[in-house]
Amino acid sequence: MPRQFSYTTRPYAAVDDATGAPIGLDTIDVRVRWLLDLIGAAQSELVSRLWHPATFDALAAGRDGQGRKLPMQGHVAAARLGWHPSYPPGVYVPSRVTRVVTAQAVGTLRALAYRDNAISALSARFDPATGRLAPPTTAGECVPSGFARGVARQLTARSRRTDGAATERLRITDVQGPPQTCVMARLSAADRQLSQITVADGVMVLTVKLPTHEAPTGRAQWRRVRLTAAIPPHLHTRAITDWHLPTLVLDHRGVLLRCAATEQIPTADLSAATTAVGVDWSPATLGAAAIVTERPDGLVSDYRGFTYDDRGLGIKLARLQTEGQYLHRKAARLTRLAATAPPDVRTELEQKIAVLDAHRTAVGVKRGKINRELAFHFGREVTDYAAAAGATVIGVEDLSTLETRGHGRVNNNRAAQSARRKAVDALAHTAAGVGVTVVSVPARGTSALCPGCNDTLSRPGGYHRAWCTRCKVGGNRDHVAGVNLAKRALLGRDRVVRKRGKNPEIRVTEHAPVRQCRDKTSPTPSRPRHRRVRRSVPTATPRAGVNQIRIVPAPRASVWDTVKPATSHGVTGSREVPTSPASATSVAGSMRVT
Structure with missing residues (x-):
């Protein structure tokens, strides 16, 4: 089954297509900026x-x-x-x-x-x-x-x-007025006369026509340039059948190529699915999952769910959001003051407003990076959980019908700011690589109804606990909701609605009792083991009168810590220095798939 995905990369070498003379990357940035300004x-x-x-x-x-x-x-x-x-x-x-x-x-x-x-x-x-x-x-x-x-x-x-x-x-x-347009160039809208692409041995060569002047007056001031970029190493083993033309954008680091490719992935048969994983969104953490298995005697589950650990990134996102809101309020207040201030004071206030806007933009960029990291780490954790359980379908709540209201200002705001849509896309992309299909199921009543008898659950231990006095089942509220979502995914697998560009949808809610079994149906989550320490070795006695400085390494709270730093590609000075084409493996350390 073909599937398109996107990734980003940056050129590390550029030459003139007609003469073969090398061109500095700073010159390429300027010429691309001229093209984007015209567009x-x-x-x-x-x-x-x-x-x-x-x-x-x-x-x-x-x-x-x-x-x-x-x-x-x-x-x-x-x-x-x-x-x-x-x-x-x-x-x-x-x-x-x-x-x-x-x-x-x-x-x-x-x-x-x-x-x-x-x-x-x-x-x-x-x-x-x-x-x-x-x-x-x-x-x-x-x-x-x-x-x-x-x-x-x-x-x-x-x-x-x-x-x-x-x-x-x-x-x-x-x-409303006309919208603001993004400054970019989608090269896929044109033909080979503007750009073309070739990929071989993990290296992509993009030939594109760029202006040589800010305001070109003739055809001679548009020349072809060959940009050489590396394909990320984790794409070398994929069954990619087609490479598509990228989109040119500029950021603070220079030219960025947003590329797309088509690969072949295993096809999953939803009608033959017997095990499903349900993912419930939670305001406390990004989500929780539970497993339901279909047997000849009915649906069973151990009601032991998996709660995703965001490694403290959710608290960091909340702090950055508060900081961004503070900067926005301060900039708005200075804007109101500048409207009636004298000219000299207005100039000073406008400079402060520009600094605040720059800081707010930086906070937004940082939040976007953390949300992306959180989404793909969540997708990998849930995919591994489903693959270990032998599930072929993952049911997630339909985000178009899911709206957080009535849970207080803090929880409503936290749930509204969570990257749920990005997490769904990351989960669908990651799960499709191992043959697991992500489907959307109705979200109404998943946390309030019992999976066994479909009656309303009680809350004997507070909001986060759920218990059914009739079926004698319960536990964590999010885990019970995951059981309901997995049950709806299994019961509606024969009536799936497919739309282009969207995940398969199940719009009909059916009920069947899910009984609790003592058999272990879900995989055991990995837990870090304590390192053994020898107690027989005497500890060193610190010398009196000397301040001992203890250096304690910080724990890894981000998957970015495992990424190797990018190499210098042989360039030690300015980006104006013409570079020679390097191997793909030496420059693809910092590339990321989106």
């Missing part, structure tokens, strides 16, 4: 020019002026509709770069077409006097509750700006 400015101008209801009407209809169906390719659909970007006077841009601009712009507008339709339906049910939405009358008007509350806030803000002027239907262009 970003043209894309923002095109989206702003098309920000009117007629654009979304054309996208919703899916037809061009001649009644033909719009193709999936964004640049072809833009050409059919007559949408063309504009560039500064005298600047020459190849037609393939224009394809990249229109493809990215049409992709953004198509993503917002759903929001435009929802806002149009919700605005008809909005009451400006009370700020509330009327109940939907048809099934087509139902939207997720979180999305509806966000639209209600937008409609309330517009009602305040317009002094409560009532309108029957609003569009997305009436509620």
Whole structure:
């Protein structure tokens, strides 16, 4: 079964395609920045020019002026509709770069077409006097509750700006302005005239046409460059059938290649699954899991779950979130003060605001890295747990119907900020490599109902404990919820709904009693053993009058500690020094798969 995945890498060498002369990496960064500036400015101008209801009407209809169906390719659909970007006077841009601009712009507008339709339906049910939405009358008007509350806030803000002027239907262009576009270049939207890729012996060579001037005036100022990058070593043994063109972005370290590839993975037969793992999300930790096995006499479970240990990263995320909120409040307060301050004081306040914004951005980047690490470590732990138990399906709560409310401000905020969506993607990616399928199951009632009799559970030991007086089963609340999720995954494995780009879904909730068995069905989690210490060796007596400094090594709280540092690739000075192509294994130490 083919599956696409993504990874990132960076070029470590660059040469001119025509002359073969080496080019410094700093020069490559500058030329890529010129390309991204042209694409970003043209894309923002095109989206702003098309920000009117007629654009979304054309996208919703899916037809061009001649009644033909719009193709999936964004640049072809833009050409059919007559949408063309504009560039500064005298600047020459190849037609393939224009394809990249229109493809990215049409992709953004198509993503917002759903929001435009929802806002149009919700605005008809909005009451400006009370700020509330009327109940939907048809099934087509139902939207997720979180999305509806966000639209209600937008409609309330517009009602305040317009002094409560009532309108029957609003569009997305009436509620918000044009969105900000990402500065990137999706090379897959063009053909071989702009870029092409070759992979051999763990080395990827990307040939791309880059400008040689900030404002190129002719075709001669666009030259081809060969960028050499290393494939991460953990991809060398995979059954990869196709390598796709990357997306060019720039960060604080230079050019970053966001690549994609297609590999062959083992196909899992859900109808033949007899053991399932249920994953329940928890505000205290990221999640907990439990196992249910189907036998000839029914469903059984030992009700002994597995609780994920985040190694203290959850506390670190909470601290970073508090710090980011503090920086945001302080920057907002200084912004209000700068609005009425004298010019000299306003300049000083604006400098402080810029520093606070930079610190807040750094905190956000750090939170994103920790969330990514947490998600993939969680995916690996749950996958190993399922593989040790012989499970072929993992049931997770459907995040579209899961909303944390009524558990207090701290728990609600902690659950809302957890990287659940990223953890699901990481779990699906990791589990597919060993032939385990991740399915979404309904989340309602998993923590409140008994897996055996489907009655409401009691809480004799507090919120985190659950007990059924009828079946005499219970334990940790999250482990009981994991049993319910695994049961629903097994009972609904024959009625799975599959959608493109999403995990398989089970939408029907069925009940069958899950009895508790004494047989051990779940694997034993590994525990660190204590190291033996000889007590017969006398301890050294410290000398009097000397301060003894004890150096205690810090425990490893991150999987990043196991990553070897990247080599210098033979460059000791500036990145302007032309480098020679090195081997793939010597430069791929710091590469990561996403």
